[in-house]
Amino acid sequence: MSPAATTPTTYRFSFGPWNISTGADPFGPPVRKEMEFARKLKAYKELGFDAVQFHDDDIVPADLDWNSTLKGVAEVKKVLDGEGLFAEIVAPRLWEDPRTIDGAFTSNNPADRQYALDRSKRCADIARAIGCQNYVLWLAREGTYIREAKCARTAIGRIVDAWNAILEHDKQIRILGEAKPNEPMDQAYLPTVGHMVGITYKTIDPSRSGVLIESAHSILAGLDPADDMAYALYHGKLWSVHLNDQNGLKYDQDKVFGSVDLRRAFNTVWTLEKNGYGRQGECVGLDVKAMRTTTFEESMYHLSHSKTMFLRLLEVVRGVDQRQVEEFRAHRQYEQLEMLILNALMGRKD
Ligand code: XLS
């Protein structure tokens, strides 16, 4: 593994076990062997991470009876405790089951909507059992391939009803909506952070309703991740992030943080750092994919590299003279401000 950056920091880091993958993509089968789950959990501390992001079925299969589920959750919890890790988020995987092909909460089939709701409540129970209050809703299939398939207004109402039902089901849980504009759907009903934050105020408990922002999802919406994060921070609703990078408006790439646009990544770290992100225990989550050409032995580099990029950019952010920034701002000397930042990014002092 490449060396982790050593900047002293108060940040805690997380990722999901799906970030160590077999490299399968829509056009080809796996190219690496599957890493055992227990081995993945061991890798967290080795790579300098603090917490795990889970889907419900990363912890236990989705079709187990409740007693076996509890047993399975307890086993994973024991491993986490033993490793000194904790579960940062748990999310119901609502996009793979045949009953969710037409959407989960917005399916046109009432029985399928019920399945989605039951599974979501069960996921809250799993989160509770593993000691996690953060519940992420990535509404993957809540959208359409054609506009005429559903009434969009009804769909929004169904999403809010489901969100409320989960809040009702567990009075401690907080729900973090994760917006994405497209993929797997042509168009999502809640495509941006703005949409998602808006919806949180329509729930029965806005204080337990917030967001997780993924850099690539903002970029896919043509927006700047740093501004999206600042917007959610203003609302006091940025409770987790999925940092990564994305090369323009194409399929979701989940590239190493900062690997496409260093300045955009710098601005992301700047926004988080300057606004106290993480000071209430929020984690810096990564959602990155290894390239298909990567070998099994090197299939965790993208994680350590993303974390290193965050820490190195943090050093750059902390190294920028804030007084100088304020002065340039006050006099609208943006050409000079820009060069200050570019020099900082290039490590130039002259
Ligand atoms: C997709 C999401 C998803 C999360 C939340 O980008 O990050 O993978 O795990 O379910």
Ligand code: MG
């Ligand atoms: Mg994500």
